[in-house]
Amino acid sequence: MHEMGIALQVLAAAMASLPGGPDAAVRVERVHLQAGRLAAIEPASLQRCFDMVAEKTPLSGARLHITETPVIGKCARCRHESVQSAAVFSCAACGSCEIEIISGKELTVDAIELAVSP
Ligand SMILES: [Zn+2]
Numbered sequence: 001m002h003e004m005g006i007a008l009q010v011l012a013a014a015m016a017s018l019p020g021g022p023d024a025a026v027r028v029e030r031v032h033l034q035a036g037r038l039a040a041i042e043p044a045s046l047q048r049c050f051d052m053v054a055e056k057t058p059l060s061g062a063r064l065h066i067t068e069t070p071v072i073g074k075c076a077r078c079r080h081e082s083v084q085s086a087a088v089f090s091c092a093a094c095g096s097c098e099i100e101i102i103s104g105k106e107l108t109v110d111a112i113e114l115a116v117s118p
Pocket residue numbers: 075076077078079080091092093094095096
């Protein structure tokens with residue numbers, strides 16, 4: 001399952017950014033993620049998987065807040081970089097379809113929000 005692997009990655013990245021390390025007595029309320037449109041993440045199912053893998057960690061019960069980032073392609077012909085919003089990629093400058101995707105598949109943990117009281 002695609003989302004399970006992602007949930008584990010998110011958990012590892014969020015644990016690494018906990019103040020005081022993974023054993024700190026804190027609780028995380030929200031995790032902000034940036035996901036490229038091509039990562040094709042289904043928020044509800046990612047949340048379900050995350051709930052499972054985050055059990056018994058400081059991230060147990062944390063909500064995932066996902067911001068979708070655009071797909072950026074670079075034209076192989078004229079080197080122009082443009083946002084790709086259609087299903088078929090093409091260059092905004094010259095119309096070529098030889099597009100190299102330079103951004104849009106990544107998933108990054110942007111920020112974590114700690115709960116105010118334990
Ligand atoms: Zn071009």
